[in-house]
Amino acid sequence: MMLYDLMIAPFADFSFMRRALVGVIALALGAGPIGIFLMLRRMSLMGDAMAHAILPGAAIGYLLGGLSLGFMTAGGLVAGFAVALLAGALARVTVLREDATLASFYLLSLAGGVVLLSLKGSNLDLLHVLFGSVLALDDATLILLVSASSLSLMVLALIFRPLVLECVDPVFLASVNGHGGRVHLLFLGLLTLNLVAGFHALGTLLAVGLMMLPAVAARFWCRGIGMLMMTATSIGMVSGLIGILLSYHSGLPTGPSIILTTGMFYVVSILFGSQGGLMLSLIRRPHLRG
Amino acid sequence: MTRTAIRFHDLTLGYDRHPAVHHLDGEIEIGSMTAIVGPNGGGKSTLLKAIAGALKPLDGRIYIDQRMAWLPQSADIDRSFPITVFDLVAMGLIPTRGLLGRIGRKDSAAIEQALDAVGMNGFEDRIIGTLSGGQMQRILFARLLLQDAPILLLDEPLTALDSATATDLVALISQWHAQGRTILAVLHDMDLVTRIFPQTLLLAREPIAWGKTADVLTPAHLQAARQMVEAYDPFADYCARVA
Numbered sequence: 001m002m003l004y005d006l007m008i009a010p011f012a013d014f015s016f017m018r019r020a021l022v023g024v025i026a027l028a029l030g031a032g033p034i035g036i037f038l039m040l041r042r043m044s045l046m047g048d049a050m051a052h053a054i055l056p057g058a059a060i061g062y063l064l065g066g067l068s069l070g071f072m073t074a075g076g077l078v079a080g081f082a083v084a085l086l087a088g089a090l091a092r093v094t095v096l097r098e099d100a101t102l103a104s105f106y107l108l109s110l111a112g113g114v115v116l117l118s119l120k121g122s123n124l125d126l127l128h129v130l131f132g133s134v135l136a137l138d139d140a141t142l143i144l145l146v147s148a149s150s151l152s153l154m155v156l157a158l159i160f161r162p163l164v165l166e167c168v169d170p171v172f173l174a175s176v177n178g179h180g181g182r183v184h185l186l187f188l189g190l191l192t193l194n195l196v197a198g199f200h201a202l203g204t205l206l207a208v209g210l211m212m213l214p215a216v217a218a219r220f221w222c223r224g225i226g227m228l229m230m231t232a233t234s235i236g237m238v239s240g241l242i243g244i245l246l247s248y249h250s251g252l253p254t255g256p257s258i259i260l261t262t263g264m265f266y267v268v269s270i271l272f273g274s275q276g277g278l279m280l281s282l283i284r285r286p287h288l289r290g
Numbered sequence: 291m292t293r294t295a296i297r298f299h300d301l302t303l304g305y306d307r308h309p310a311v312h313h314l315d316g317e318i319e320i321g322s323m324t325a326i327v328g329p330n331g332g333g334k335s336t337l338l339k340a341i342a343g344a345l346k347p348l349d350g351r352i353y354i355d356q357r358m359a360w361l362p363q364s365a366d367i368d369r370s371f372p373i374t375v376f377d378l379v380a381m382g383l384i385p386t387r388g389l390l391g392r393i394g395r396k397d398s399a400a401i402e403q404a405l406d407a408v409g410m411n412g413f414e415d416r417i418i419g420t421l422s423g424g425q426m427q428r429i430l431f432a433r434l435l436l437q438d439a440p441i442l443l444l445d446e447p448l449t450a451l452d453s454a455t456a457t458d459l460v461a462l463i464s465q466w467h468a469q470g471r472t473i474l475a476v477l478h479d480m481d482l483v484t485r486i487f488p489q490t491l492l493l494a495r496e497p498i499a500w501g502k503t504a505d506v507l508t509p510a511h512l513q514a515a516r517q518m519v520e521a522y523d524p525f526a527d528y529c530a531r532v533a
Contacts, residue, residue: 040371162389165381168371168418175342175360176384176437223372223417 010248020134020244023145023201024258027210028236030149030194033156033229035215037187040225041167044212046084049102051195051208053083055113058129058199063120067128069140073196080192083109085185113204132203134244134254141200148197152190159183164225202255209259210236217266220273235265293320295441295472296341300350302529303333303340309348309529310336312496320356320440323463323473325487325503327480328515332494334476335363338443341474356472357385358441359434363449363476367426369419375429376414379404382436404432409458424455431459442466444475448482460486480507494518 010017038047057079058072065071083105091098117126137145156163162183165173173183198207218231243258250257272279296318303311311333318324326334339345341352342360359382379401380393387397405411408428413421421429427447434442444463448456464486467473477483483490483503490506492498494515499506 158390161384164371164373164377165384167368168373168378169367169381171344171362171366172381174344176381177389179389224374225372228372 006249007245010245016135016137017244017248019137019142020201020254021241023134023137023142024210024240024244025237026142026145026149027194027198027201028214028233028240030152031198031211032214032233032236034152034187034191034194035211036218036225036228036232037163037167038191038212039215039219040228044216045099045102046087047191047195047208047211049087049106049109050080050084050191051199051204052106052109052113054080054109054192054195054199054207055129055204056109056116057082058196058204059113059116062117062125062129067125069138069144069200072129073144073200076196076199077192079109080195081189084188084192128203129199130203130205131253132199132201132206132255134201134258137201145197145201148193152194155186155190159186163187202258206255206259209262210239213259213262213266214239217262217269217273220269220275220277223275235262239265294318295320295322295354295356296474297353298350299353301340301347301352302349303336303345304348307348310495311340311493312529314350314497316497316500318472318474320472321467321470322489323467323487324475324489324491325483326474326476326491326493327478327483327507328493328498329518332515332518334493335445337493338362338445338474338476342443354441356440358443359385359437359439360443361430361434361445361447363445367418369421369426372417372419374414375405375410375416375418375421376401378418378429379432379436382433382438385437385439400436401432404435405429407435407462408432424451427451427459428455431462435462439471441472442474444473446476446478448477448479483507 011021035047038044054076057075057077059075060079061068061071061073061075064075087098087101087105090096090101094101113129114126117129162173162177162179166183194211195207198210201207202210214232214235215228217235218228221231222228239261240258243261244254246252246261247254247257269277271277274280294317298314298316301311301314302309310331314337326337328334336345338360339362340347341354342358342362344360380397382404383391383393383397383400387393393401402411402414405413408431410425410428410432413425413429418426418429431447442463447463448459451459460482463473463475475487477487484507487503489501490503491500492506492511492515495518498515499508499511
């Protein structure tokens, strides 16, 4: 009975809780594998910068259409993708490395986005955009989240091989098949799509959390890329469940609760992970024969 | 009519308009095995890169109409990426199976065979980050085997390998030659070149000599190659020999 009250009743009693759970699970499904690729390609910062870049786009959508799903989604997609392309292009044609370019974009996007929102919005709208509203997902938003993660999983399955190859051995990919650059673009497209979906639930500031934290935590438990993606996705989904319940029972804001739960997985993984966790280096184990 | 695998016509290659290979003319016959030797910065890797299509010529043309496999110098492989030896070798099937093709039982057997041929069976499930430099090079040779290309471009394939590994890989190269494949390899080991390679191209920016190995590797030619000016002239004039 205790367990029922703790874990089942909130979802049985309230439809907004069920919606939040479905939304977060959909997000975790899409974001898990993308996060793994970001981490393996050393593009973690890229994800962060792009999540922020969505803000001015969504803000312009907001100015044009108010708190409208369509306008803000379209604005976010365009802005996110534009920043990804621009950062890559600037890194190629100027002396700045990509990380410096991204850091600049990130700051400008955040400041610009907040200013744009303030032209018309109230503080409540600003909070909604920055931190999302997991507990207020309507039908249309939920369909958007589920479609985004379905689409990204399908596309990812399709481009998986060239994408891995482009990470491991880009010269080889270019020498056997001329489509390496396009794979990268598709990947950036998927990244943007998932961040925009995440922004509706978790806001631009936290959307990337469900992507990067599970990925980094997974790295401490397994090595193969398939296992990494499954572990990250699972951590994301479980964090979603725990985070929503945590926020329900304690009255804490939901988005931050979810991200803090993934953060807990992250800390535990760093400490106790079987692949290079810190505790392992403290225990002195005899070396093997061969 | 000779059976030509690769033909260079007044080929000039370089970076930022400064040539690294100047006015190369000639042909590589099908089934020939050519060593490319010469000083560092002499344009050897640049030539292979251009043949592989990864560098656009500044001038002239390369004619080639067979499939080729290219092993770049110290390949740009991200060794920290968690991919297994099996999967890396399986990439050699992409030219024939495509990016989406299924890897069937026959293909798996071919991958096992390739690993066997380079002495790396038992390593299928190892993550590439755990391999030594020599093991990695063996794996890359296994991938070349699977690529099954009629033309092979090998850029310093034996650098930094122990003698056992080098011997094994040289045996593989000789085997490819015996199968009638066209081989172009950049090498620094003159003894090896003399022993194994019938043809040699001595390249020091410009082709110093090209032909039978014994005729190319003469003291006079090697001396001439050593005179190559390493640094490019930032104020260089237009080349007078523009065709």
